[in-house]
Amino acid sequence: MKKSFAVIGLGRFGGAVVRELAVSGQEVLAMDSNEDLVNQFMNIASHAIVGNAQDETTLKQLGIRNFDIVVIAIGQDIQASILVTLMVKEMGVKYVLAKAQNDYHARVLEKLGANLVVHPESDMGIRAAHQLISNNLIEFLELSDKYSLGEVKLINSRLSGHTLAELDLPNQYKVNVTAIRRANGEVEFPNADTVVREKDSVLVVGRTVDVEYFDKHTTSKK
Ligand code: ATP
Numbered sequence: 001m002k003k004s005f006a007v008i009g010l011g012r013f014g015g016a017v018v019r020e021l022a023v024s025g026q027e028v029l030a031m032d033s034n035e036d037l038v039n040q041f042m043n044i045a046s047h048a049i050v051g052n053a054q055d056e057t058t059l060k061q062l063g064i065r066n067f068d069i070v071v072i073a074i075g076q077d078i079q080a081s082i083l084v085t086l087m088v089k090e091m092g093v094k095y096v097l098a099k100a101q102n103d104y105h106a107r108v109l110e111k112l113g114a115n116l117v118v119h120p121e122s123d124m125g126i127r128a129a130h131q132l133i134s135n136n137l138i139e140f141l142e143l144s145d146k147y148s149l150g151e152v153k154l155i156n157s158r159l160s161g162h163t164l165a166e167l168d169l170p171n172q173y174k175v176n177v178t179a180i181r182r183a184n185g186e187v188e189f190p191n192a193d194t195v196v197r198e199k200d201s202v203l204v205v206g207r208t209v210d211v212e213y214f215d216k217h218t219t220s221k222k
Contacts, residue, residue, distance in 0.1 A: 014073025
């Protein structure tokens with residue numbers, strides 16, 4: 001069944017969320033207090049509404065509690081972001097994704113019941129740093145403070161030409177291969193007999209230190 005989305009705040013982050021959801025064919029309501037911004041989303045979102053999300057009556061009239069997922073993409077006005085998160089959760093929205101401005105803001109949003117708190121600038125900074133210090137890590141995603149998923153391209157790798165059973169990566173490197181992106185872009189979900197080849201990318205999950213070790217010790221520098 002299709003989910004319904006409401007995005008409050010149409011800055012760079014909220015705007016990108018609305019565009020991507022709309023491209024994916026999702027029902028999305030876009031809301032901002034800035035009329036010029038809202039006009040830019042008239043033909044993109046299913047509904048685009050000018051309104052102040054801090055006004056409880058406005059949220060009720062929109063029937064915000066009926067949306068499956070509400071994205072609160074208000075950044076600089078931390079008080080507004082906190083109040084809107086509080087009201088939306090109190091109204092019973094099951095899943096709220098909120099954008100935080102800093103770590104303290106993030107902690108408050110989590111305490112208020114936001115299901116996912118993102119901090120795009122610092123999240124992106126962490127990913128960029130891992131890519132800079134890595135050998136052939138082309139994607140990096142922190143799954144928790146200990147675990148990560150990394151996509152590592154096999155360049156001059158001694159792994160190439162071997163099956164996953166032969167490589168025994170969970171024992172040798174403490175990482176698990178969840179998928180392989182072949183050189184032609186096709187993604188495969190491997191089994192023990194799958195052979196990895198030069199220029200494949202392997203998607204590995206494990207402790208962050210082990211994903212980094214795997215990248216450093218199985219491929220040569222990009
Ligand atoms: P980004 O980095 O995503 O561009 P930002 O973190 O700088 O944004 P702001 O520009 O402060 O965040 O806010 C994002 C949007 O949220 C703005 O377009 C702003 O008009 C809108 N906004 C702020 N407060 C409210 C509110 N109470 N109701 C509705 N929209 C709001």
